[in-house]
Amino acid sequence: MNAIETIKLTKKFDKLTAVDGVDLTIEEGEFFGFLGPNGAGKTTTISMLSTILRPTSGSANVWGYDIVKEQDKVRKSIGVVFQEPSVDDDLTGMENLEFHARLYKVPKDTMASRTKELLELMELTDRSKDLMKTYSGGMRRRLEIARGLLHHPKVLFLDEPTLGLDPQTRRLIWKYIDKLNKVENVTMLLTTHYMDEADYLCNRIAIIDNGKIVACDTPANLKDGMGGDIITLTLSTPPPANSEKIKKAKKDLENLGRVLSVSLVKDTIKLTASKGETLIPPALNVLRDNKIDVRSVSLHEPTLEDVFIKFTGRKLRDEVEGNKQHMVKAMKQHRRFRH
Ligand SMILES: Nc1ncnc2c1ncn2[C@@H]1O[C@H](COP(=O)(O)OP(=O)(O)O)[C@@H](O)[C@H]1O
Ligand SMILES: [Mg+2]
Structure with a gap:
């Protein structure tokens, strides 16, 4: 069975097309990732699938229910962990869970056992009677994730679950969400702009940019699709991207043979080639002949x-730039809500 299916799903905000004709099929039990930079349309997609936003055009089903015509059934089938923190600091972890269990109409007889089960799964049992304001960032996230699962959803949406957390805590959160997918057999749709996160967690990834899916496959296939190793050449003083000098150097590199692609982003040139290590000396020669100084070279898969x-x-x-933009956006959103 398909857990999520979208057909030409589109959302416009005035002139801006935030989500642009997204076609997607996610199977039951999959751990699916949406990888893209800030502003790519990830949150907007999740908001439509979780019935918070209405699509401008196109359609989608979640657990077989139409996101516009069967909103209640969709909502009962899903759990959502939002990008913005949303726990009440003056309640204990346990109280937060109980409050939401009532909100989601979790039956009274199962509420206690479900709460206990999730606290154990997220390893929060010891701290469940402490006020949330004493929790670390990672503990809060774990509690929010537990909360999203109280009503046994079939599909869990996780919107940038590790945004703003330190690297060590991020890895810890990965461990918990990976476990959930396996233990509770929840279909996961995770959004992230961290490629290591998508790579570690997801069975399949859609790369999204400017509201469009530009590639969709398993992480391994996406990487194999590059067809070789990557040589990264960092330039000391990069000439402008549209200068004749760099254009000629690019062409010379492309003509080296075995080079599959050449790209220039900011101060780095990336070459994709099979047996990459043997191509480093000729690539350096090409750049020297074109009077372009290289600061460092690396080779990786x-x-x-x-x-x-x-x-x-x-x-x-x-990360730094992403977080800054995220904060500016959160502040704008905050203002929008107040007025
Ligand atoms: N409520 C809104 N009104 C107007 N524009 C919006 C709104 N929500 C998002 N956008 C715009 O839509 C685009 C996609 O945003 P979003 O889905 O939040 O991206 P992501 O989650 O990938 O960072 C961005 O350009 C953003 O500024
Ligand atoms: Mg977002």
Whole structure:
């Protein structure tokens, strides 16, 4: 059975098309990832699938229910963990869960056992009677995830579940969500702009940019699709991307033989080639002949970042910039809600 199916799903905000004709099929039990930079349309897609936003056009089913015509049934089938923190700090972890269990009409006789089960799964039992304001960032996320699962949803939406957490805590959260997918057999739709997260957790990934899916496959296939190793050449003083000098150097690199692609982003040139290590000396010669200085060279197997660059010609934004933009957006949203 398909857990989620979308056909030409589209959302416009005035002139901006935030989600642009997305066709997607996610099977029951899959751990599916939406990987894309900030502003790609990830949250908007999740908002439509969770019936918070109405599509402008196109359609979608979640657990077989139409997201416009059968909203109640969709809502009963899903759990959502939002990007913005949404727990009440002045309640204990347990109280937060109980409050939401009542909101979601979890039957009284199962509420206690379900709460206990989820606290154990998320390893929060010891802290369940403490106020949420004493929790660390990672503990809060775990409680929010537990809360999204109280009513035994078939599908769980996780919108950037590790945004703003430190690397160690992020990995810990990965462990818990991976476990959930296996233990509770929940179909997962996770959004992220961290490629390592998508790579670690997801069976399949859709790379989304400007509201469109540009590639969709397993992480392994996406990376294999690059067809070789990646050589990264960092330039000391990169000439402008449209200068004759760099255009000529690019062409010379493309003509080296075995080079599958050449891309220039900011101060780095990336070459994709089979047996990459043997291509480093001739590539350096080409750049020297073109009077372009190289600061460093590295060779690695393709990552999802390389796949993203191949399809979009851009980098996934780095963490610091991404977080800054996210904060600016959150502030704007906050203002929108107040007025
Ligand atoms: N309520 C809204 N009104 C107007 N524009 C919006 C609204 N929500 C999102 N957008 C815009 O739609 C685009 C996609 O946003 P979003 O789905 O939040 O991206 P992501 O979650 O991938 O960062 C962005 O350009 C964003 O500014
Ligand atoms: Mg988002």
